[in-house]
Structure formats: structure tokens, C-alpha cells
Amino acid sequence: xxxxxxxxxxxxxxxxxxxxxCAGGGTDSGSGSGAAADCAPADGPVTLxxxxxxxxxxxxxxxxxxxxxxxxxxxxxxxxxxxxxxxNFFNQIAAGNAPxxxxxxxxxxxxxxxxxxxxxxxxxxxxxxxxxxxxxxxxNQVALGEDGAVYGIPQDIGPMALFYRKDLFAANGIAIPxxxxxxxxxxxxxxxxxGYITNFSQSDINQFAGFVWxxxxxxxxxxxxxxxxxxxxxxxxxVADYWQSLIDQxxxxxxxxxxxxxxxxxxxxxxxxxNSAVWGANSISSGAPDTAGGWAVADLPQWNAGDxxxxxxxxxxxxxxxxxxxxxxxxxxxxxxxxxxxxxTALNEEANIYPATTEGLKLPSLTQGVEFYGGQKxxxxxxxxxxxxxxxxxxxxxxxxxxxxxxxGFKAAVSGSGTLADALQKGQDxxxxxxxxxxxxxxK
Amino acid sequence: xxxxxxxxxxxxxxxxxxxxxxxxxxxxSRTSAMLVMAVFTVYFLLPLWWLLVASSKSTGxxxxxxxxxxxxxxxFSNIGDLFAYRDGIFLRWLGNSLLYAGLGGAVATxxxxxxxxxxxxxxxxGRELVFDVVLGGVLVPATALALPLFLIxxxxxxxxxxxAVFLPSxxxxxxxxxxxxxxxxxxxxxxxxxxxxxGAGEIRTFFTVSxxxxxxxxxxxxxxxxxxxxxxxxxxxxxxxSEELFPVVFGLYGWNNQLNQIPELRGLVLIxxxxxxxxxxVIFLLLQRFWRNGLGTGALK
Numbered sequence: 001x002x003x004x005x006x007x008x009x010x011x012x013x014x015x016x017x018x019x020x021x022c023a024g025g026g027t028d029s030g031s032g033s034g035a036a037a038d039c040a041p042a043d044g045p046v047t048l049x050x051x052x053x054x055x056x057x058x059x060x061x062x063x064x065x066x067x068x069x070x071x072x073x074x075x076x077x078x079x080x081x082x083x084x085x086x087x088n089f090f091n092q093i094a095a096g097n098a099p100x101x102x103x104x105x106x107x108x109x110x111x112x113x114x115x116x117x118x119x120x121x122x123x124x125x126x127x128x129x130x131x132x133x134x135x136x137x138x139x140n141q142v143a144l145g146e147d148g149a150v151y152g153i154p155q156d157i158g159p160m161a162l163f164y165r166k167d168l169f170a171a172n173g174i175a176i177p178x179x180x181x182x183x184x185x186x187x188x189x190x191x192x193x194x195g196y197i198t199n200f201s202q203s204d205i206n207q208f209a210g211f212v213w214x215x216x217x218x219x220x221x222x223x224x225x226x227x228x229x230x231x232x233x234x235x236x237x238x239v240a241d242y243w244q245s246l247i248d249q250x251x252x253x254x255x256x257x258x259x260x261x262x263x264x265x266x267x268x269x270x271x272x273x274x275n276s277a278v279w280g281a282n283s284i285s286s287g288a289p290d291t292a293g294g295w296a297v298a299d300l301p302q303w304n305a306g307d308x309x310x311x312x313x314x315x316x317x318x319x320x321x322x323x324x325x326x327x328x329x330x331x332x333x334x335x336x337x338x339x340x341x342x343x344x345t346a347l348n349e350e351a352n353i354y355p356a357t358t359e360g361l362k363l364p365s366l367t368q369g370v371e372f373y374g375g376q377k378x379x380x381x382x383x384x385x386x387x388x389x390x391x392x393x394x395x396x397x398x399x400x401x402x403x404x405x406x407x408x409g410f411k412a413a414v415s416g417s418g419t420l421a422d423a424l425q426k427g428q429d430x431x432x433x434x435x436x437x438x439x440x441x442x443x444k
Numbered sequence: 445x446x447x448x449x450x451x452x453x454x455x456x457x458x459x460x461x462x463x464x465x466x467x468x469x470x471x472x473s474r475t476s477a478m479l480v481m482a483v484f485t486v487y488f489l490l491p492l493w494w495l496l497v498a499s500s501k502s503t504g505x506x507x508x509x510x511x512x513x514x515x516x517x518x519x520f521s522n523i524g525d526l527f528a529y530r531d532g533i534f535l536r537w538l539g540n541s542l543l544y545a546g547l548g549g550a551v552a553t554x555x556x557x558x559x560x561x562x563x564x565x566x567x568x569x570g571r572e573l574v575f576d577v578v579l580g581g582v583l584v585p586a587t588a589l590a591l592p593l594f595l596i597x598x599x600x601x602x603x604x605x606x607x608a609v610f611l612p613s614x615x616x617x618x619x620x621x622x623x624x625x626x627x628x629x630x631x632x633x634x635x636x637x638x639x640x641x642x643g644a645g646e647i648r649t650f651f652t653v654s655x656x657x658x659x660x661x662x663x664x665x666x667x668x669x670x671x672x673x674x675x676x677x678x679x680x681x682x683x684x685x686s687e688e689l690f691p692v693v694f695g696l697y698g699w700n701n702q703l704n705q706i707p708e709l710r711g712l713v714l715i716x717x718x719x720x721x722x723x724x725x726v727i728f729l730l731l732q733r734f735w736r737n738g739l740g741t742g743a744l745k
Contacts, residue, residue, distance in 0.1 A: 053701065055702045076604070076685035077685065077698065078681075079701045088685075094595070095594065095598035095603075097601075260507060282707060285707070286503075286708075290508060351706075
């Protein structure tokens with residue numbers, strides 16, 4: 001099975017390469033893709049197509065369908081975005097049969113924007129009015145391109161915090177680190193005991209981006225003149241040097257993330273902490289079942305003592321794909337799905353979706369203690385972190401390629417050739433090259 | 445098989461032929477051959493063994509117990525869970541796969557047999573050209589055709605339907621090639637003459653005489669095509685959006701994708717993978733007798 005999935009994934013990657021040329025052709029590349037869609041209600045009943053990979057979402061949509069006989073939504077499914085669904089969206093947009101609504105992660109949205117794949121829904125009055133319901137920075141993730149444009153409705157966010165083994169820290173008399181300097185000190189003590197404080201992931205570049213996000217870095221910028229790329233800004237270099245020094249001192253393990261090896265390192269208590277997003281809570285309980293009750297959650301370590309800044313890892317939006325004939329009904333549904341208490345509650349129960357609205361952060365299911373974490377109300381920590389995320393981090397239009405390039409460099413750095421900072425420099429150069437090869441204007 | 449029958453002379457007498465007439469290879473070469481085969485057998489069977497063992501465990505035990513030996517035997521309750529999950533969507537996928545691969549493989553075999561037979565037995569202008577084009581088709585990977593197919597099917601509004609996966613599965617250039625080679629060697633022209641003289645039409649001759657003579661090749665073609673359709677991943681990925689149309693391989697891929705958020709799926713993916721290879725194993729065991737014949741005959745003549 002493992003083998004088959006791997007083969008399948010590489011098949012997708014290969015074909016994505018083959019197809020990239022076709023899918024990219026024929027669309028205007030550039031920042032911003034035109035005026036807001038005309039947002040008038042349809043005359044009669046409407047059926048919308050909605051593609052999402054969120055498990056169990058059809059149950060939530062059924063709730064909508066029973067209440068709204070005139071706007072019926074048909075759920076379609078597929079693999080996670082980067083594992084095939086995004087490529088499918090581009091193919092379908094080219095063929096003119098894309099679904100009305102699609103799930104798109106924040107870091108992929110700019111790609112759809114420059115490929116002219118998503119509708120600007122700022123023309124829908126409900127959308128603009130809904131802005132204040134959302135966590136501010138989450139809204140910024142969908143308000144891209146020209147001023148006032150909106151390219152999706154935020155669905156979930158991934159504010160980051162520190163998952164740590166409370167039992168091990170207590171038993172060994174090590175204080176919970178609140179700054180990254182203290183984190184290094186704790187790492188040395190833990191290493192002396194034979195463990196690792198955390199695992200540095202060579203492949204989760206969006207986790208690293210979350211660290212940069214927290215440090216106030218800014219990988220991309222976009223205005224009327226084009227895109228800026230700054231993977232090597234001072235904050236990014238600070239973060240890269242920090243982790244490089246932990247790797248050099250052998251204070252962190254370097255298992256490939258999301259593998260059995262990695263799960264096992266946590267499950268066998270070899271690795272003590274994980275700086276992860278809110279959705280990571282489930283990853284730990286599934287990957288390290290033997291450690292139940294030993295975990296707790298604290299704020300992400302800070303760069304300066306006393307600061308209160310967090311980063312974000314993951315999160316997605318519901319966008320109206322280009323060619324939809326019913327943007328009015330589509331946004332109406334998307335707003336219900338992502339702001340109404342009944343939908344958010346159901347999404348949270350079905351698929352552990354962490355809402356992007358300020359009200360959603362107070363859902364009853366998110367204010368209870370979690371058994372795996374010794375009964376701690378861990379979501380209180382994340383709700384606080386959600387308000388402390390730096391507001392204006394921007395993703396670039398070629399994140400898949402940027403992730404791949406940086407990840408290559410990280411893998412090399414972990415095995416001792418080059419540094420994380422070198423990898424960022426390579427990613428920087430390759431990203432600029434990729435943008436230019438797609439005729440996307442780059443400011444230097 | 446052929447190695448034994450062809451090397452039956454001087455070497456045989458030196459090594460001392462056994463009474464039955466077969467030759468005994470020198471002990472060293474026999475042992476080393478066995479050893480190599482044993483290594484490969486283990487190599488190929490180990491993943492299956494792992495899959496079987498992992499399928500019988502609870503989700504928690506998969507990661508924590510010895511990966512190559514059983515812990516708590518929960519195979520059947522796992523199967524029950526799998527069939528119950530989301531109203532038995534897995535069974536639906538399994539049925540879809542059987543339909544795509546079974547019916548698709550059968551029709552593809554028939555079409556390829558007809559084409560190969562025509563290329564072998566009828567002389568017409570452009571025959572070699574047609575055959576060369578078909579041979580060229582063997583070289584084009586199915587993956588490369590998926591996107592053009594998607595665009596074509598979009599034009600006729602057949603994406604996300606049964607036909608989107610079924611119709612492309614009916615084409616088997618390799619089958620045509622095999623059928624031509626086999627028909628040329630195993631269907632004697634004299635026999636066709638005879639049946640024509642007896643008044644049978646071409647179509648009747650094909651179905652009553654030629655097809656039967658070609659049956660070993662047909663089994664080979666069917667097996668190849670069945671496996672190819674069963675394992676086809678990229679076409680469903682591009683064509684299908686409705687879960688109820690998914691073949692089992694693609695459906696399991698989707699579940700595997702959700703492991704981060706729904707960890708209990710891990711067990712279901714494993715048991716699902718185990719069940720999804722069983723039809724392949726069954727069909728191979730049932731048909732391997734014919735298959736070996738088919739391959740051998742094609743190669744020798």
C-alpha cells in the first residue's frame with residue numbers, strides 16, 4: 001500500500017510537470033485579474049457544484065440543502081489540493097467546466113489569482129459586510145491583488161503554539177521555554193538526557209514559513225507594479241540561523257515528517273515538543289497514542305521575552321472559481337458555511353476544522369478540556385494565538401515550486417551540505433526564475 | 445520449462461540423466477538458482493505479508509507493535525468497520541473497480557482481438573501503417589493522454605461520468621499487437637479457407653473458429669488490461685469528482701490523504717488495500733494456467 005501511494009503521488013507530480021505548460025497557457029498572467037464579478041441573484045432555483053477534500057463535509061452541506069431548496073449544493077470530492085485537486089481545478093477552468101466553489105488553501109490562492117482561476121467576489125455586498133466577522137489576518141489572506149478585491153471566504157486557520165510533554169518536562173525539572181533562547185537551553189538539557197527537544201522537518205516548508213511569519217518576515221509582496229520576493233529577508237535569516245545552530249549541535253532530530261519513523265520518535269518519548277498548528281493536536285494523538293495524557297500546549301516561544309506573537313501554519317478558503325454563473329448564490333453558501341454557528345460546529349465535529357471567525361473561536365466544542373492533553377483547554381491557547389498572528393504575511397504565486405526548491409536545500413542542509421540560509425537563497429533565486437518564466441512581473 | 449527441454453544433450457549425459465529423462469543440474473547451480481528465487485519471493489511477498497499483518501491490528505497497534513507479526517487479531521472486525529464506514533462506500537468502490545476492470549477488460553480484449561486478427565489475416569493497403577501506428581500507441585504512456593482525454597470529454601460533457609473512465613479503458617494497443625502475433629501463428633490460413641468453403645461468413649468464422657484458437661492469447665490480453673485498469677490512478681483523478689464513481693485505488697488514495705485529520709482511517713486504508721489486491725490475486729490464480737500457455741506459445745512460434 002505504502003508503495004502504491006508513493007507511486008501514485010510521484011505519478012501526479014510527474015504529470016503535473018507535464019501538464020503545467022498546457023494548463024498555464026492561454027490565461028493572462030499578472031497580478032490582479034480584473035474587476036469584481038457581477039453579483040446578481042439568479043431568477044430561479046440554482047444548483048451549485050462544490051469541490052472539497054474535507055472529510056464529512058457533505059453532512060454539513062446537507063444541512064444547507066434542507067434549509068435552502070432554491071440553492072442546492074452538490075459536493076464533489078478529490079485528494080488534498082496539492083495532491084491533485086488544484087491541478088484538476090486548472091484543467092477544469094481551461095475546459096470551462098470547473099465547479100462553482102472550490103476549497104483552496106491560503107498559500108495556493110495567489111497561484112489561482114495570477115492564473116485567472118478565481119472570481120473577485122468583492123462585488124457581492126454580503127461578502128464585504130462579512131469582513132468584520134473574520135479574524136483580521138485571515139481576511140487578509142483572501143483580500144489579495146488590487147485594493148478592495150476579495151478572492152475567497154476564509155474557512156479555517158492554523159495558529160501555532162508549542163505542544164510539549166508536560167510530564168517529561170516536570171519529571172526532569174526543566175522549565176517550559178517561553179523564548180527561543182530558553183528553547184535552546186532546554187534543548188541542551190533534553191539532549192543530555194538522550195532525547196531531542198523537537199524534530200526539524202525538512203519537508204514542511206510551510207511550518208518554517210510559520211516561524212518566519214512569527215518573526216515578522218515577509219516572503220512575498222504584491223502591488224500594482226508586480227511581485228517582490230524576499231525569502232532571504234532578515235527575519236527569515238534569523239530563523240534559518242537559529243534552526244541551523246540547533247541542527248549543528250545535534251539538538252534536534254531530523255526524521256522525515258509524517259512518516260512512521262517520525263510518529264515513532266514521538267510515540268517512544270524520544271522527541272519532546274512540536275511547534276505546530278492547532279490541527280496538529282490530532283496528529284499527535286494519532287501518531288503517538290502511547291503518550292496520551294502527557295502532553296500540554298503553551299504559547300509559541302518568542303524572539304523577545306514578553307512579546308506575544310504567533311505564526312500560522314495552514315488554513316484554507318472557499319473560493320468561487322472562474323466561470324461560475326452564480327457567484328451570488330455561491331458566496332451566500334460559502335458565507336453560511338464559514339460563519340454560521342451551526343455549520344462551524346458541524347465542521348468542527350466532522351473534520352476538526354478550526355474556524356476563521358472570531359465568534360467561531362468560542363464554539364462550545366472549542367472551550368472544553370481535551371483528554372489527550374491531560375484535560376487542558378488547549379483551544380484557549382490557540383484562540384489567543386489566533387489573535388496574535390502577524391497580520392500581513394503574503395504568499396507567492398508559485399508556492400509549490402518554492403516549497404520544493406527550499407525543501408531540496410533543507411534536505412541537503414540536514415545531511416550536512418550547505419545551510420538552511422543557503423537553501424533560502426536558492427529558493428529565492430529559483431522562485432524569481434519561476435515567476436519570470438511565467439511572465440509574472442517581479443520587482444527586484 | 446524450455447531450458448530443461450532444450451539442454452538435453454551432452455551436458456545431460458555428463459551430469460547423469462535421471463531415469464525420467466530430465467536432467468539434473470549440478471548441485472551448486474541448482475542451489476544458487478533456488479536461493480535467488482527464494483530471495484525474490486521473500487522480496488515480493490514481504491510487503492503483502494506486512495499488509496496482511498497490519499490489516500489485522502487496531503489503529504493503535506499498527507505503529508507500536510512488531511510490524512511483521514500479529515498482535516490482537518482484529519481482521520474481521522476491521523473488515524466490518526471498513527464495510528460500515530460511510531454507508532459502505534468502500535463496497536461501492538470495489539464494485540466500480542470490478543465493473544471498470546472486468547467489463548472494460550473484456551470489451552478491450554474483444555476489440556483488440558478483432559483488430560489484431562484483421563491485421564494478421566487480411567491483406568489490405570495500409571495494413572503495416574495501421575499496425576505501426578498501433579505499435580506507436582504502446583509507447584505513449586497513458587498518463588500523458590489523460591489531460592487531452594479530459595479536454596475531449598469536457599467538450600462532449602462526459603467528465604465525471606462512468607464513461608469517462610470506462611471508454612478510455614477499452615483501448616489496448618499492446619493487446620492488438622499480441623493478438624496479431626498470436627493470430628498469425630495459431631490460426632492457420634487453411635482452416636479459414638475451409639470454413640469459407642463451408643459457407644461461413646467472415647464474422648462467423650472469427651467468432652466460431654479463430655477466437656477459440658486464440659483463447660490463450662485472449663486470457664493474456666484480458667489479464668494485462670484488467671490489471672492496467674484496476675491500477676489506473678491518473679485517469680480517475682482527472683476525470684472523476686463524484687465519490688460514488690471512484691474506483692477503489694483512487695478512493696483509498698483519498699482516504700490516505702486524510703490521515704492527518706482522521707487518524708482512524710489508517711486502519712481502514714490498510715484493510716482496504718488488502719481487500720483491493722485480493723481480486724487481482726484471485727484472477728491471476730484462476731487464469732495463470734492459460735496465461736503461461738499464451739505467453740509461451742506467442743514467444744516460441
